[in-house]
Amino acid sequence: MVRGRISRLSVRDVRFPTSLGGHGSDAMHTDPDYSAAYVVLETDAEDGLKGYGITFTLGKGTEVVVCAVNALAPHLLNKDLGDIVGDFRGFYRQLTSDGQLRWIGPEKGVVHLATAAVLNAVWDLWAKQEGKPLWKLLVDMDPRKLVSCLDFRYITDVLTEEEAYEILQKGQVGKKEREEQMLAHGYPAYTTSCAWLGYSDATLKQLCSKALEDGWTRFKVKVGADLQDDIRRCRLIRNMIGPEKTLMMDANQRWDVPEAVEWMAKLAEFKPLWIEEPTSPDDILGHATISKALVPLGIGVATGEQCHNRVIFKQLLQAKALQFLQIDSCRLGSVNENLSVLLMAKKFDIPVCPHAGGVGLCELVQHLIIFDFVSVSASLKDRIWLHLLVPSYISTCARMCEYVDHLHEHFKYPVIIKKASYMPPKDAGYSTEMKEESVKKHQYPDGEVWEKLLAAQVN
């Protein structure tokens, strides 16, 4: 089925000037220009299909990731796609363990973001050749084959290949019904669009009203820069959504460990389901300490969007450092590494609530979480840890995927949200392809949009 030799890899620096409107602003990223390193793979096959891959960035530094993609390119050029996906574990290892390049990682930061962009394109191309949306390619794939795409290096102490296979085998039971459920009702989402840190209270109110009208029941608010501001904003949003709906908070790594515990004690009255990224994404033991301190307050810890690889996720699970695990489709090494994290989360019985937003993160990660539900977790319920403490959470606490209402118009196959749920994509591929016109306009620094903005800066 898989065909063609990779004949061309191109990569472009695409940036959207979101900082102008305060969209995406938080306690650590005050002026993000949502951007992407955008990879296109071409083959010599007659079908003319191309693979599109992205990794998400915040503006400056996209050129550094582009440079890293070019450094990885020789590993792909002139390779048969069949050989790549036929030994995907080996290919993943080859990319991430290049004897010279691994020094500037390994499996973290710029090179790993570049790996994600490149492999996302490979998965897109593979799914397109199979004529299936990525989630369906994964759902239909033989568990043995699926497991052969994963690199178990450094995680065998918690998950062996055989254990992974057994989890997937068990996931076959009831798969068909769950797939139908997804197609009918979609995967539950929550919204982060209402309460960026840079928004005024008026904007926040207006967006929150609108979201309530649109049927949203789960809301996330950015916190961490100023306690009094946080109290005011959290009160405002809790009052608007009422006591029954779910509120999450996100500090984007702003605090040290003791500070996180103290600050959250002050915000506990607003009944957040979780505090997200309370401290450094590298601080496994710190998250464990915070987690332990907040359980009596009925607040869970969520993290993951900047956890740089499966080894960090492994330890977060081992250390009981989180109650909600947030995968990211562009920071980990593509589908391959994300699958290993989904399987570890299943083993530890921790719900996966993916990070999304940015540019294309919603488009991509919906495939992973729908696969997770159909073939791995088999559940939309949360585990019981919080229910035991706070019975009122039983009704509202469920698995869910982040949603942000930005920049979807630039994608050829944008997400479809119905009744606050992600509806499974039906087009073949990984939903990664952008509209060529958008790419041209937003290319940095020579696209039309940036030429104007940069000229204005000079004047």
Place this chain on the structure above:
Amino acid sequence: MVRGRISRLSVRDVRFPTSLGGHGSDAMHTDPDYSAAYVVLETDAEDGLKGYGITFTLGKGTEVVVCAVNALAPHLLNKDLGDIVGDFRGFYRQLTSDGQLRWIGPEKGVVHLATAAVLNAVWDLWAKQEGKPLWKLLVDMDPRKLVSCLDFRYITDVLTEEEAYEILQKGQVGKKEREEQMLAHGYPAYTTSCAWLGYSDATLKQLCSKALEDGWTRFKVKVGADLQDDIRRCRLIRNMIGPEKTLMMDANQRWDVPEAVEWMAKLAEFKPLWIEEPTSPDDILGHATISKALVPLGIGVATGEQCHNRVIFKQLLQAKALQFLQIDSCRLGSVNENLSVLLMAKKFDIPVCPHAGGVGLCELVQHLIIFDFVSVSASLKDRIWLHLLVPSYISTCARMCEYVDHLHEHFKYPVIIKKASYMPPKDAGYSTEMKEESVKKHQYPDGEVWEKLLAAQVN
């Protein structure tokens, strides 16, 4: 004293074709071309002094780090050096927390290597302006001022600014004597030059004989690719150096956690003092497990050359995951971040045995470890954990710094080794400056050396 506005930052990609001789080869990096992103800072001051900074790389990917250095450059250009070092904590925070760039780190991988190169240049320039070698600048600096250079974000749960200050205050006692001791006898070193994985047994024997003649008493051997090879090579070297001298082993992250424990049980008969990098540098809990399993065998765990920031070191210490802590002068955020790690190590009473080798790592890190002895650790003895288990180690087990005998000829102020010890540098600066002729020749891809090599590849 400090003067000038930074008027120019240039960065070059300098590579040495070390892979041709198998130098530097290990179980994960089989063909390194020792390289550097080489930064030069110029100011508008009349003294004409320049600051030189490097970060070490392995060939491919140096261009990615160069790209990241350029992304950081706007933070330095047109700044007064006095403002930078006058609020060095603030400047460090500015570099590492850039609201857009931090997404592609934060404080890890390519951007952090670039941060190291840039800040190493700042420290070199500062020390030159003060007319002192860097170690002496640090030793003479008021503890309050020293502490103001450090960013305590994410480590206050184990080390507060006040605790750091107290450690440095205590270190003032006997400082003068320790400085004299260093000037007279130098800082003890061990050699890694004899036993790279790519060397034949004959080469290994020859280099080992030579090292013994030169007075070396501590030797490191690369292991991890093949158990039978390891046994043969370890037996060979242990037989040559005898039972009293110190042998260390280095697996360069080759193993999973259970594998590390099993493999080392097979190599225990050769009495290694430590196993270095047994598994992923990100696996704090894994190192703790290995450490616990190997203590009964009298083998310590050492790691650090790829630990990407102070948050990882903090946790390695908290988790009792290492017995020897190996700082790296180019992976952490320069002197600033390394000082915070030295202070945490002191608090946990863990000896620091720096990583060196590569290009310039010996030149740089000698300054840090000499400062550590004079002002922080105040000791050349190891802590007692192994002595309790293996009394015979009392005589041989001491603090030491890695040494590799490669590429020093390209530096303007190369290390001086006497009787297997680093003699304190006397020239002003951080010993980071390379000979312009070497840089020109080895610039990639247009230097003379590479033009020839690349032309030969084409033919």
